[in-house]
Amino acid sequence: AQTVTQSQPEMSVQEAETVTLSCTYDTSESDYYLFWYKQPPSRQMILVIRQEAYKQQNATENRFSVNFQKAAKSFSLKISDSQLGDAAMYFCATSGTYKYIFGTGTRLKVLA
Amino acid sequence: DGGITQSPKYLFRKEGQNVTLSCEQNLNHDAMYWYRQDPGQGLRLIYYSQIVNDFQKGDIAEGYSVSREKKESFPLTVTSAQKNPTAFYLCASRQVGTWNGYTFGSGTRLTVV
Numbered sequence: 001a002q003t004v005t006q007s008q009p010e011m012s013v014q015e016a017e018t019v020t021l022s023c024t025y026d027t028s029e030s031d032y033y034l035f036w037y038k039q040p041p042s043r044q045m046i047l048v049i050r051q052e053a054y055k056q057q058n059a060t061e062n063r064f065s066v067n068f069q070k071a072a073k074s075f076s077l078k079i080s081d082s083q084l085g086d087a088a089m090y091f092c093a094t095s096g097t098y099k100y101i102f103g104t105g106t107r108l109k110v111l112a
Numbered sequence: 113d114g115g116i117t118q119s120p121k122y123l124f125r126k127e128g129q130n131v132t133l134s135c136e137q138n139l140n141h142d143a144m145y146w147y148r149q150d151p152g153q154g155l156r157l158i159y160y161s162q163i164v165n166d167f168q169k170g171d172i173a174e175g176y177s178v179s180r181e182k183k184e185s186f187p188l189t190v191t192s193a194q195k196n197p198t199a200f201y202l203c204a205s206r207q208v209g210t211w212n213g214y215t216f217g218s219g220t221r222l223t224v225v
Contacts (some may be wrong), residue, residue, distance in 0.1 A: 035213050041119070042218075044218050045202065045204075047213045047214075050212075050213055063139045070187075091154060091155065098162060099157055099170070100158065100167070100213075100214060101213075102147075102154045104152060
């Protein structure tokens, strides 16, 4: 069975600083994807970034990047130059055979 | 624009009543999903469907039922057997065979009164 663990229930970052959100996972799939989703106060889930497990190169989307360590089953999200609009819940997820498995989320607060 | 529409946004249910949450997508996605979100518990899978007229139980299916009569529609019924239905419900879809991630609806907040 797949599992996803986010060990940081809450994180804070100063505006314009960098923050890293942690995620570890376990899967028996040989081919899988990893995702980070953002859920702002509106509660609309937004895909932030995705990583293909067979690619060694870490994915990057503007100020968002990941540190993917396949052997350690670690998939952290780095947010650079944090903005007030980055304040949200962040969920890590892995693809299973028919469905995605989500972590419990990390609430990110951005301090002005 | 294509997307997923969930309705209503807020729903109130009396004890012992069944209620149905609507989820419609115009993305032509094959697979659709229902998740329940509670504080501190992330997203838990209720039911999912890979194809019309077929669906499977997720991790917390007890007290819920679904149907998939049309590709674009996947309604969720919360029955009176669900002991603690107050939660935020999210519907999602994805195209089977791709890895573009889920597309989510905007959610329904269900409260038992």
